[in-house]
Amino acid sequence: MNKFWIIFWHTYMSKLKTKSFLITTGITLLLIFGLTNLQNVIEFFNGGDEETTKVAVMNQTGDENVYTLFEQNASAIDDKLQLKKSKETEEQLKKDVLAEDLKGYLILTNDEDGLPQAAYHASSIANSSVSGTLEQALQQTKVAIGTANLGINSEQLNQLFSPAELKKIALEENAKSEEELNQARGLVYVLLFIIYFSVILYASMIAMEVAVEKSSRVMEILISSVSPIKQMFAKLLGIGLLSLTQFGLIILVGYSSIKGNIENLAAMGDGFLNFSEVPVATLVYAVVFFILGYFIFATLAAFLGSLVSRIEDVQQMIAPLTFIIAGAFVIAMFGLGNPEAPFITVTSFIPIFSPMIMFLRVGMLSVPAWEIGLSIGILVITIILLAVIGAKVYKGGVLMYGKSSSFKDVKKALQMSKDQ
Structure with a gap:
């Protein structure tokens, strides 16, 4: 188990210190600070x-x-x-x-x-x-x-x-008011972007990490001392901790900046960017579905990355994964305008879509607890199944060298894992 933690902390610290991570995080934090202080920035450049x-x-x-x-x-x-x-x-x-x-x-x-x-x-x-x-x-x-x-x-x-006044009154007991929906829509919109870009970024990072080690033949040395399964989960958790670190910094800076400019943001978009009364439960679900979304796509990325031996083949191999994430994001954008659509309800229970779609429903609607629990349960079971299958593919895939960019290699990797 000691070797597992060595790989875990090595993965986390090595990525944390990279220039790409520091620059990306710095630029993201500056963008968030700039957007939440947009009114002050405009006044500054206008000369006061x-x-x-x-x-x-x-x-x-x-x-x-x-x-x-x-x-x-x-x-x-x-x-x-x-x-x-x-x-x-x-x-x-x-x-x-x-x-x-x-x-x-x-x-x-x-x-x-x-x-x-x-x-x-x-x-x-x-x-x-x-x-x-x-x-x-x-x-x-x-x-x-x-x-x-x-x-x-x-x-x-x-x-x-004078504009005609149309009052919108929800008859359901726990239904959100128009003001609450406006606030929830703004928060969900922002967090969907964070989940989307974070999952793509970290899934690619995991696949690239495995491919780099294979291309440098470091994997052959690691396999002799640490099992491939331990390597896989150490990398998943290490980069997962890295994502939470970056995510935490974004939330901290974003919350502090929004709190200091709450009046300006409340005036923008007719309350669309007013997060002053967002329920704590919505933020909790954002973290939960972010973590679950990370693991389901990171597990897929890890064993797909183990099938390639050249860095230039990584993007081609994980391209379908990227399209799936993009598809989930497009569905979520559609759902912002009509979260009660049957299509949105159905896709919120499909594991590859639910991290975004179910979170959208939770933020916008009063979703029964059993539906949220069922979606999370399906996600957890899917992650476990993918982890089991992914571990076997990873175990055989890390021993495969040569040009490889076909999903037919999954079968070959599974066969090799049985022979070990």
């Missing part, structure tokens, strides 16, 4: 709160009230947008824009019905924030003038344009 955007307005409507109303609407939408009524020629305004003294200039006119219209000129129209504000202010001005011409007052107008 003091910066204003200057736009000149040529009022050619013949009515000063039109410009006044337009300016009031624009200021209400964006107080950093500074409108300046100008009597300069269009040629002079064009020079000011190109000299960057102005962001742009707007020509305000009337259409054939006597309602305001405008043309916005800028050195570049790639940035839609200013033009979007001007367009919105122009629309409000047009509606106000048009309704005034029709004899409709502002109170009647507000009643007409």
Whole structure:
């Protein structure tokens, strides 16, 4: 058993110290920190709160009230947008824009019905924030003038344009409210990405680890002192601990950053990124299904990796495994919009899909405890069966050399394991 732990800690520490792991982890943590502080980052690059955007307005409507109303609407939408009524020629305004003294200039006119219209000129129209504000202010001005011409007052107008309220009430006792569903959808979306990329990354890492040792003939030395089965599970657990280390760092940094920016995130996406009231059980299930998903795919990756002798053959051998993981992810993305679909319910019990799909259902719905238990039970039994078969394939596969990229070699590996 001592040799098992030697391989276990060697696998963990050697991968933990690699530049690829450190760089990948560092970049991931920086991305998480940057995304959760996106509002602060935008404000930093915009130069702070003091910066204003200057736009000149040529009022050619013949009515000063039109410009006044337009300016009031624009200021209400964006107080950093500074409108300046100008009597300069269009040629002079064009020079000011190109000299960057102005962001742009707007020509305000009337259409054939006597309602305001405008043309916005800028050195570049790639940035839609200013033009979007001007367009919105122009629309409000047009509606106000048009309704005034029709004899409709502002109170009647507000009643007409106020959004219709549709209350969504779930009749089931434990059903989630709309706000809870919004929060759960955001969390499940984020964690599905983490599970997807982590499983692909670590499954490939295990297969690559085995192939590297075989290509360097280190495996022949290891087999003489440690059984292939111990090697396989030592590598699975070693890289599994590595994944939990990285996963833990991501959760720690992500939680700390989200907690410090909870108001900004709550405002984004209408609560989609507000994780302040997510049940602890959802986070627990995320860890459980992450671990189970890791083991079911890692076991497959280990014995597939044992069938190849060259590093360049690894990706070809585990390609079907990658397609399965991608398929589960696509199904999960579909399920975010309709988690109660029969197709989602059925696939949540299929072992290769359930780590993502059942977790999706648990996060979005009130799933009966027996369904969760059944899914986990099927997963555990499948992992055990794969481990038994995988150990036999691994035992024979590590002794196979030469070009190998066919699943027919599984049968050959099983035969070789019986002969030992």
